[in-house]
Amino acid sequence: MIDILEKTAVFICRVLAAVAGAALTVMIVLACANMVSRAVYIPVKGTFELMGFLGAVTAGFSLGFSQLTRSHIAVGLLFNRFPEPVRRVLDVVSEGASCVFFIFCANETAKWGMFLLDLGELSETLGIRFYPFVFAVALGCASMAFVLILDILRILRGKEPLKPA
Incomplete structure (x- = not known):
């Protein structure tokens, strides 16, 4: 069962990372087009809004994959000095706190999305x-929280944290 969840997490995170990469590529193209357009004639309408929206997608969708690949900042100076059992407990506590935080973030952000849906809010320019x-x-x-839960389960089973194959 855990293996199926892990494969699902890797698949979901890879798909989200691909979308984040595409959004980042669109941001780069849009920024370049805006700079050239501004120099030649007039700037691209709504660039600021689109950059914000695409930046949100890029940041949000890359969270889970960055946890899978351990491409985020990790402070190991203090943890590495402890014996293995203490390190495992500290890892579980740290990952657990992070998981609770991201579950809270996902929940509150989804509530805010529902509020905006009900409100019918539109961006100003576009x-x-x-x-x-x-x-x-x-x-x-939510994808980040899912990966963190799986990492906790792996640490408790004495395995290394999940990594994409």
């Missing part, structure tokens, strides 16, 4: 609905 991007960030936080 008239784009906000809520899909808010839900995207909530999904990214």
